[in-house]
Amino acid sequence: MTGTLQQPGRELNAELEEAAHRNELEVPAEGATAATDGKQPAPGPAGDRGERRAVGPSLQPTLNELSRPGRGGTVVPHAGAEALNSIPEGHRRRVPAALPELNEPEVIRHFVNLSHLNYAVDTGFYPLGSCTMKFNPKINEWAARLPGFAELHPLVPDELAQGTLALLHELEGMLAEISGMQAVTLQPAAGAHGELTGILMVRAYHRSRTDTARTQVIVPDSSHGTNPATASMAGYTTVTVRSNERGGVDLQALRAALGPQTAAVMLTNPSTLGLFEEGIVELLEAVHQAGALAYMDGANLNAVMGRFKPGAAGFDVMHFNVHKTFSTPHGGGGPGAGPVGVGAILKPFLPGPRVLRDEEGSYRLEGDGERPTSIGRVRAYQGNVGVLVRAHAYISAHGGSGLRQVSEDAVLAANYLKSRLSSAYSIPFDRPCKHEFVATAAPLKRETGVRTLDIAKRLIDYGFHPPTIYFPLIVEEALLVEPTETESIETLDAFAEALNSIADEARQHPDDLKAAPTTTPVRRLDEATAARQPDLHWHAMAGTETPCPS
Amino acid sequence: MTGTLQQPGRELNAELEEAAHRNELEVPAEGATAATDGKQPAPGPAGDRGERRAVGPSLQPTLNELSRPGRGGTVVPHAGAEALNSIPEGHRRRVPAALPELNEPEVIRHFVNLSHLNYAVDTGFYPLGSCTMKFNPKINEWAARLPGFAELHPLVPDELAQGTLALLHELEGMLAEISGMQAVTLQPAAGAHGELTGILMVRAYHRSRTDTARTQVIVPDSSHGTNPATASMAGYTTVTVRSNERGGVDLQALRAALGPQTAAVMLTNPSTLGLFEEGIVELLEAVHQAGALAYMDGANLNAVMGRFKPGAAGFDVMHFNVHKTFSTPHGGGGPGAGPVGVGAILKPFLPGPRVLRDEEGSYRLEGDGERPTSIGRVRAYQGNVGVLVRAHAYISAHGGSGLRQVSEDAVLAANYLKSRLSSAYSIPFDRPCKHEFVATAAPLKRETGVRTLDIAKRLIDYGFHPPTIYFPLIVEEALLVEPTETESIETLDAFAEALNSIADEARQHPDDLKAAPTTTPVRRLDEATAARQPDLHWHAMAGTETPCPS
Amino acid sequence: MAYAPHTSADRARMLGALGIESVDALFDDIPSSARAGGLDLPEPLSELKLATRLRALAGRNRVDLASFLGAGVYRHYIPAAVDQIISRGEFYTAYTPYQPEISQGTLQTIYEYQSLLAALTGLDVVSASHYDGAAATAEAALMTIRSTRRQRVLASRAIHRHYLETTATYFEGGDLSLEEIPTLPDGTTDLGALETLLADAERPVAGVLLGQPNAFGLLEPMVEAAELAHRAGALFVAVVEPVSLAVLAPPGEYGADICAGEGQPLGIAPQYGGPYLGILASTTALVRQIPGRLVGGTTDVDGRRAFVMTMRAREQDIRRERAASNICTNQALCALAATVYLATLGPHGLRDVAALGAVRARELEAALAGAGAQRLHDAPYLSEFCVSVPDAERVHAALLDRGVLAGLPLARWYPDDPVLRDALLVCATEVTTSDEIERFATALRELRS
């Protein structure tokens, strides 16, 4: 474990430093407020709010501010005071939990109005690189809510769960086919969770061969933060290798880093630069020659379905991000799911319980201890099943040809968009990209002082969600753009025009960009104060400690 | 029937005249655009849109503008060209219908973005008088979508429909209890449909007694437009009686109008002024003495549940508006439901088929022709059942005590709000109101030139839906305000403060009000042109006449 | 209380502001003799109990049979997108878009609905919705009367029974006359008889109504019927099923002045009868006579395109007793469902729905013929047809026990017709499976052997 007890003072400084590096704590540039302090169209409480919101009230009070003692609906019957008589006093809560008291009309309006403050795939283009913000089909939402799926308890005897078990077993097979892997576990709840599962299997593998000298995991400098963080969680130290000028792994550097101390190489392919690893064959050879295992971070699989199978190419283990490739919703941050596929050598180590199919076609979960080589459980039950139902539906709707088309369309859209942006922005790695590409505003910044952050904020005024910015870290002033296959050419064109026009604006009205966004319910935030004086929950609340009705 | 073939020219003039009277065709006052032609915060395609919308694109293109030949999803399997071979050429459509071609991501985003242009109960206060815009409980939406209710075909044998039949029978009983009526039909689809049903029963009643001289229906001048329109549809001529200075029916005028020619008196009670008819006892006596029947428009029942039962008081027939009193959603204009309750003398005339319960507790629909006195069907099947499920749920959640509390709270809120507005606005009938009240801006208009329309539009800038305006017609510059019981006191206070502050604005910045709203996605519309040059559907469409794939 | 946010403190504050002690004071205007003492209703239910109760009631309905029942209401696959949209509070908790500045969502979707239905029907004016197909048919009949100032309407016997009955009810008011045009043995409307009925110069005809497909599923000679009607100075009304319009000639093309129909097949669940969607469309010439809401395009003061309710002087809230109809609340959310449905299906998807229905129906026809139940009529049909089954009502009941809902026994609607009495009206749609068809045929074969 790498964790150490940090001195609060040191930690805070380090944090501020890092955050500032990422332009997160910028205090507003001078003049930033100028754009809105022209006179309000009229006075009145909503006059200034209304300017920003078309319909309805503006920013919502928090639930505690809406709370009033004695409000509330009747969701369940009331239980009298004697209901808890058998609970010893010492175990009981003395005053009711300070939850807010509202009734349903207030609850609904609160959350509906909050929802209006969000940008989402269902409202507009969301080209957040590395996140594959594709459309979420509505039939999948319906399917996941079918009572047969939704109401099933995870600990029921297998005979009551044949529908879900069949679906999970099918999905494992589909993912194995797509990845060319030998077997798949659906348990991990997210990509990072899949990474941990995968690297723990790598560890178990080496240990099973009593090859205990392997203490390092190698990651390229373009890798996602979860890769090194995973290596640490699994007890490894991380070695970073640099990228070459074509955006690939510098093979020479990799070879130099590899050795008997190497447990695994974690490679994102296509990479977080949106590039396919051209030296993949040599790379895999080098890894295996060193006795290490090759982990593929499959978060970017949306680019290569039906074109490249990591398992067939020689990767030993990989994870999928079903909330990316297979269009399960991102949910404002989750849940997703991060299944892991393995080749033959890692199969014995898969977490338990696996879903097994017997000869008569019925399904069962592996029993506890049935497979002692397993790394064990990585979570309480079988996986984010509600999410996996959606992934199964998505794959079923497409079939093999459809998934291949998905990847083709995603790659075509990314290359098209790249070509449309290549005069106003600089494209550091100018070769065909896969599902996404990096552009940099570094030259523009040198010319105009306008930063990528300003460009991103200005895009919001144009009605678009900004791409991922300042990532991957190895590209200065990076914009990582991932259009996905579910956006029309008209949308791609409009986005390109917006970015191109922003480049013009940067030259002509740089201050406008630094003041952006101006059309949003709130404008740039004071993130420094948020970190320095954390306000992580509300404090006072009307309605606190109302005694229960008896 | 009153319809005549109008000369287009005459009709149009008449229309414009009437509409102008209602301030509908006002062209913008001078200076109305001034408030927004200050400089945009920045250029760019969304710069000017974004000023009004927080998040996402602004006003949505229409579906045809989004259409592209060849787009579309795969909702159902494709049927080859031969599928229609057995349909004679002469019956076939020669070119595909010019429907737009889109795929699901575009469809969803289109409608989600359109939804953001709406104000609704779920987003804010909607005190539209006479419409009872109360909260729509979410459990009711869930219930109506239960497959057992939703998937039931209306022509199944009774034995397959016992659940729905039981629910309908129970609901009839609940409504009978609430109204004090002897029997209830759930068939009418809306209040106006209920009125027609009720008046047709009145007609059948008089006819059954060969009392054919009754050709008139009397309505007060404060009545809702559906009342006289219904009378016409049912073949009656309308006689209007004036209101007295307390807002009630002028009993003397009514007595003068009553006679052997009177088929019915249609009375809205509480009235559209929000007032209970104080002379109700005398009024009913006079009506019955004249041999006429008394119809109660029960649209405003939300004021008096548990306090007044029209049937017990002597009304012969009434309709309910379940989308008002019983909180079924208004749906952007419908569907609602307009059950009709009748006293004993009209029971034989109820439309068919009725829901009957036999001794063993099973339910059946009346057979065709089983009750020859029936006025017959008023629609194809048993009613807006999906809506009625919601009404049943609402009544069940409240019980008798709860409904009485609903009315008390609705009346209390209306009176409270009235008192909070009574210094800035004039209250023409200053006695306790029921669920709603009329205020008038007439003195303010004389003082400042600001009209009710301007006040209403300005309220939008404050984040509120305006009340009903210019209705009832008998009050000059009327504002009909109905808060309902589901709005918190904080909301009522905020609304009162907004209206009071607008009255101040009217004196200080009248032009601001005439320019309102300024915070909406679109501003005041050119309604005159809309009526003069009707544009009732789109014309050109990319994607028209794409041949079907074969 | 269930959904009212008032606490006792709130109530006390409001009473205080009014200077009264009890809310009773606000009900003093109800004469004591007319006051009610309360309501005798079941005790209030918590949401949990309510959900349990309603789930139990819904569970008492049987929706699990293999169903061949159509007769005006059709099972279709409803894309998941439809419910996602119509369950958005911004749509379903708004009302009539009186304030266009904050109702463009509703207004534009109505405009789009009008446009989609105009494309399907080939008619230029589409009202924003009526209560259902029956009410729309009645309103169409009344339109012909207002427009022609004649009092007599002829309607094919092969229009949905309930639509005819509803129209008759609506006609009661005005002492108007509604007469049935008989049908031929092939199941279509008897044009010869129509000609004769039209020839009565004493009693000129306002409108002629035919169904397409008609109540027996058959295709009617619309072109010819329209011509006869027009020659007699009458308006021609087509009563249609909208999915069929993806493959059948549009009413505007064969000369219909008005089109009425039931929009339920366009993405609306059967729900035991409603809410549905009354379709009503007409030519531009009749725009001032059409009842119901119309939305039109216009611009705002900044020149921005926007939508608004228009030509409102036809409506009851302005014209009162002289209005084209008393309709006020309509079925807007159902029109929105239809709009989302049509946008999701598109022209080719809708055509596939209609064409698959036709294919399945022919499979059904063959299977039933194999089980001894032959088609009753000769005329061409789309996806619904009648089969001859002796003792149809008993057979229908016996099939229920075998899990088959064998369409509609026509004895219910035509008890006096010796031919139809022994007929079942059956339909198939894209959701009908071969397995269901097989079950029907097998069960029928078993019953007859």
Added chain:
Amino acid sequence: MAYAPHTSADRARMLGALGIESVDALFDDIPSSARAGGLDLPEPLSELKLATRLRALAGRNRVDLASFLGAGVYRHYIPAAVDQIISRGEFYTAYTPYQPEISQGTLQTIYEYQSLLAALTGLDVVSASHYDGAAATAEAALMTIRSTRRQRVLASRAIHRHYLETTATYFEGGDLSLEEIPTLPDGTTDLGALETLLADAERPVAGVLLGQPNAFGLLEPMVEAAELAHRAGALFVAVVEPVSLAVLAPPGEYGADICAGEGQPLGIAPQYGGPYLGILASTTALVRQIPGRLVGGTTDVDGRRAFVMTMRAREQDIRRERAASNICTNQALCALAATVYLATLGPHGLRDVAALGAVRARELEAALAGAGAQRLHDAPYLSEFCVSVPDAERVHAALLDRGVLAGLPLARWYPDDPVLRDALLVCATEVTTSDEIERFATALRELRS
């Protein structure tokens, strides 16, 4: 293609702009030896076929039994408001709120979630969500290790088996040691044994973990356990069930430094195991060690209150290998569900849920005792408990045939424990009905006679 809007014309235009003939050119960078030839998967399904297939699969699960199964996942009534909100596209189709200006909806709801959980747990720092209760427990254990720089964690044997196993898996990586604290015959953790384990000065303990209620449904002596832990310089971790916190003392009050738990009971359906909601909360002293997202309040440049992700330097995307955890995507939508659930229930509603569970459980206890199945333990319980049933696994299977899901046979988790092997872990909640309890007791009585 299913959801891509590109027409062939669009594709041609894009290829044209790129100056290439075929999309194949864009895949030239895949070395030919590594190229795949396609995918061997079932044919694409239309939405109709897909819906049919999935409905059939869902129908093969059995969710209609009278269920007394809890063991960490509980059936509760979920108010309809929850699904209405979490099915809004604005929430579920957004992602991590990287751009706060257009993500205040997500940010504020997370802040509200943190606040609600802070109120329930009595702890000041609540992370925005973890994968599930097991993962949160493992992260809590790792936190104690990072914070104390010690390598040994003690966890009560009466913590959910799967949580212990998951923690053990997580511990594999760091060569960390996880030891079980035994339980007493009354089912609670053996504090004497804990004291002994803590006394080993050679191997200082980082953290002590106890469940409340524990895996047998029993109430643990948390105050005393916390004291023992603190005395030894270890952190104390409570593993809780959140609904119980409405009536049980909050962890912050009895000295827990960290609280982990499964949030599923707060408005999330069982779904055969996920997605659920890993609850993780700590004291302010540990704020720099807590993994996962934190949202804080701040202001924008205009001084307007707003919310933003904060203290992000703990997270992997900034700190990489030095991050507090590798967590990135979390369970935000489940946290939103919990937020809506708690807002709808309120303090009294949540208390009623917990209290009704207790009432129903005592009814169950009495009914089972009447059928000969006595409680196994003496310690007080809330709404879940163990009963002693000889040959429990066989009885459990036989009860299934009678429509009763008789909780969990503990033999599955404690095969070597002679007492637990013959025990069933059963629970009741507010949705358990007297009728279901009666069915269970009757069936049990029948089986034993």
